[in-house]
Amino acid sequence: MTPLVSVIIPIYNGEKFIEETIQSVLKQTYTNFELLLIDDGSTDGVRVRAEKIMSIDHRVNYFYQKNSGVSAARNFGLAASKGTLIAFLDADDVWLPQNLSKKMAKILEHNFGLVHSDGQVVDAFSRATGERMSGREGLLLEQMLEWSGTQVPGPSGILVKREVIDKVGSFDKNLSTSADFDFFIRVASQYSIGRVPEVTWMYRMHANNMHKNIALMEKDMRYLYKKLSALRLFKSYWYERKCYANMYLILAASWAGDGNNQARAMQLAGKAIFSHPIAIIKIIRRTFKK
Secondary structure: OOOOEEEEEEEOOOHHHHHHHHHHHHOOOOOOEEEEEEEEOOOOOHHHHHHHHHOOOOOEEEEEEOOOOHHHHHHHHHHHOOOOEEEEOOOOOEEOOOHHHHHHHHHHHOOOOEEEEEEEEEOOOOOEEEEEEOOOOEOOHHHHHOOOOOOOOOHHHEEEEHHHHHHHOOOOOOOOOOHHHHHHHHHHOOOOEEEEEEEEEEEEOOOOOHHHOHHHHHHHHHHHHHHHHHOOOOOOHHHHHHHHHHHHHHHHHHHHOOOOOHHHHHHHHHHHHHHOOOHHHHHHHHHHHO
16 A cells, blocks of 8 residues: 655645645646645635535645744644645646655655755746755754855655654744745754756746745745754754854845845844854855856
8 A cells, every 4th residue: 555645735825826835736647645735814715726626536635824924834734645756836826746755765665764856947927947956865954054055945845754743843933934944954964865867856946936035035035944943953053153154144135136225235144253253255256157
């Protein structure tokens, strides 16, 4: 008997893309799954579209909760799910047909707590942009803490064992833009992470993507690093200062770019240098690269 996979899709006013997203799950070559649609207080036509699909495929289940955020919606889905393996999919992303089967083979053959795959970036009309999202394999905790490139591309690209979630905990409802990163770090602190080096899903870029809210991103990251410090995941005091400095530099670059706020970028660059003076070398290198 093949293991049951619980696929959890949190939805908030996702009527525009949700049918394409659901159909990409129903077309999986790995068929032993349940699909849980968690409506996080939508005010559009999501429910009507979901119920129409439910009447055709018994694997699809619809749940409604008062608007509480993406982390609460994923946790709702976890509590209602039955699978020994869990997959998450954002309501605007899409899986390719062999997404689950390739990850199942990887996670069952090796002792990984979580497996991810590469993603293709597409626009609002599902047209490929040419950008590919890819991560890494192995013991990735330090790379994540240091913000040393992308380790796990995103929640739509993962498959994780339920026993892993039971051990490290579910999604932190205090976080929104950084909830995924927080979860990945906690998994990486206990388990090795696997990668399927193929594109098996598509990440959709559009005007409402959460990562464009730089102020919220900064608020989340400050909260998260305080949490990681309390969990004692940094191996030393100076290592923690180094990680904080890297975090401030990433935020500075975000404010200077998408945030279009040079003053805030300069403030955060100053915080990076104060946290770990060697950070000035990175700032100088980035300046001269321009």
